[in-house]
Amino acid sequence: MKKIVLDEEDIPKYWYNIQADLSDPLDPPLNPQTMEPIKPDDLKAIFPMGLIQQEVSRERYIPIPEEIREIYRIWRPTPLYRAERLEKALKTPAKIYFKWEGVSPPGSHKPNSAVAQAYYNMKEGIERLVTETGAGQWGSALAFGTNLFDMKSRIYMVKCSYEQKPYRRVLMESWGAEVYPSPTELTEVGRKIRAEDSDTSGSLGIAISEAVEDAATHDDTNYALGSVLNYVVLHQTVIGQEMKKQFELIDDYPDIIIGCVGGGSNFAGASFPFLHDKITGKKPDLRVISVEPLACPTLTKGRYRYDFGDTAGLTPLLKMYTLGHSFIPAAIHAGGLRYHGDSPLLSKLTKDGYMEAVAYHQREVFEAALLFAKTEGFVVAPETAHAVKATIDFARMCKEEKTIVFANSGHGYFDLSAYDAYHKGTIQDYEYPDELIDKAMRDLSDIPE
Ligand SMILES: *Cc1c(COP(=O)(O)O)cnc(C)c1O
Numbered sequence: 001m002k003k004i005v006l007d008e009e010d011i012p013k014y015w016y017n018i019q020a021d022l023s024d025p026l027d028p029p030l031n032p033q034t035m036e037p038i039k040p041d042d043l044k045a046i047f048p049m050g051l052i053q054q055e056v057s058r059e060r061y062i063p064i065p066e067e068i069r070e071i072y073r074i075w076r077p078t079p080l081y082r083a084e085r086l087e088k089a090l091k092t093p094a095k096i097y098f099k100w101e102g103v104s105p106p107g108s109h110k111p112n113s114a115v116a117q118a119y120y121n122m123k124e125g126i127e128r129l130v131t132e133t134g135a136g137q138w139g140s141a142l143a144f145g146t147n148l149f150d151m152k153s154r155i156y157m158v159k160c161s162y163e164q165k166p167y168r169r170v171l172m173e174s175w176g177a178e179v180y181p182s183p184t185e186l187t188e189v190g191r192k193i194r195a196e197d198s199d200t201s202g203s204l205g206i207a208i209s210e211a212v213e214d215a216a217t218h219d220d221t222n223y224a225l226g227s228v229l230n231y232v233v234l235h236q237t238v239i240g241q242e243m244k245k246q247f248e249l250i251d252d253y254p255d256i257i258i259g260c261v262g263g264g265s266n267f268a269g270a271s272f273p274f275l276h277d278k279i280t281g282k283k284p285d286l287r288v289i290s291v292e293p294l295a296c297p298t299l300t301k302g303r304y305r306y307d308f309g310d311t312a313g314l315t316p317l318l319k320m321y322t323l324g325h326s327f328i329p330a331a332i333h334a335g336g337l338r339y340h341g342d343s344p345l346l347s348k349l350t351k352d353g354y355m356e357a358v359a360y361h362q363r364e365v366f367e368a369a370l371l372f373a374k375t376e377g378f379v380v381a382p383e384t385a386h387a388v389k390a391t392i393d394f395a396r397m398c399k400e401e402k403t404i405v406f407a408n409s410g411h412g413y414f415d416l417s418a419y420d421a422y423h424k425g426t427i428q429d430y431e432y433p434d435e436l437i438d439k440a441m442r443d444l445s446d447i448p449e
Pocket residue numbers: 108109110137138226227228260261262263264265266267336337381383384409410411
């Protein structure tokens with residue numbers, strides 16, 4: 001069978017919360033003023049209670065409101081494909097599958113959470129959401145989600161992406177969003193950073209600082225975050241739950257699950273429902289592998305410790321793998337994988353040995369994506385291309401039949417300039433230097449580990 005499809009009734013009715021299955025709980029987020037654990041009330045200025053409760057919940061299953069499932073029906077359930085032509089090209093005994101999230105209107109997994117976030121904010125009377133975006137995937141997902149609930153949105157888009165990717169901006173504007181290149185003159189943080197460095201290319205950390213400030217200074221406005229937080233990961237578990245059902249239909253189960261990690265949401269969403277079986281001992285030898293760029297090697301070279309989520313140090317401190325919040329990434333094209341931190345849940349499961357991580361150079365990643373495009377037809381996002389590269393590597397290493405599945409997080413049709421750069425030979429490999437990580441860690445010396 002080429003693709004395994006489900007019915008609309010198979011759209012999950014619950015999100016799966018892996019916090020229920022951790023043997024010891026997550027280290028709590030800290031208030032940076034007091035270094036004490038954050039209280040839910042501290043977050044009320046920028047988040048709705050519905051999401052704050054999900055952030056700290058230890059219930060295993062959280063019901064998905066029918067209004068959200070109704071919108072999920074536009075593109076869910078998403079297909080699970082068998083990549084037989086790729087298998088043949090690799091001459092591998094492995095069976096390769098991928099779960100295709102590129103069928104959503106914005107083209108990635110991100111609306112799974114954007115729609116949910118818009119819904120809970122709308123329910124609590126919020127009229128406007130603000131956020132940051134790197135490559136433009138999250139911004140377009142939030143513009144899509146807010147539009148469906150008649151809300152306004154403003155997107156702070158990392159300046160180098162704003163310049164490289166005008167069509168993502170047009171897409172966001174088509175769904176009614178206001179989009180600005182960050183850093184802007186609209187916030188105090190933005191003005192300060194521009195005063196220090198007038199031609200900065202921006203970063204996700206800076207754009208987050210601007211959006212958080214905007215939300216904190218407007219009553220009708222909340223902040224939306226596209227990855228990292230527990231509730232974002234929670235919303236994305238619709239991916240993995242559908243996958244489990246799809247593998248049941250073909251009487252198979254993955255030996256290896258692979259996904260790219262920026263903040264961790266698509267891969268956590270795809271893998272956590274399976275990790276449940278590893279944690280509970282049902283599938284102890286399951287391998288779960290995160291893939292990241294060597295230019296932003298958070299899991300492979302970063303430290304597991306408390307750090308801020310943004311550059312300016314406005315957010316709570318999160319215990320996670322981090323390269324340091326002062327990280328300014330090289331302008332590699334996988335914009336969505338350029339964040340200095342990672343989901344605390346994914347970080348902890350990596351630290352505790354349930355998940356592994358690998359990192360690759362840019363050129364080999366594009367080479368893999370092109371083999372995938374030529375065999376399977378889909379041109380994937382540069383972020384997703386990292387997962388493709390690892391899948392190909394693991395399939396090549398297989399000496400016997402194994403089932404490998406990767407989370408195919410989105411299409412690359414707004415990223416064709418990156419493919420063009422690869423064809424022209426102008427994409428450069430870059431490895432983030434250890435000295436810069438050590439330096440960033442020294443800046444964290446006042447913060448508890
Ligand atoms: C944003 C994005 C990512 C990275 O974000 P995660 O939170 O790690 O999933 C990966 N793939 C695509 C297509 C994206 O848009």
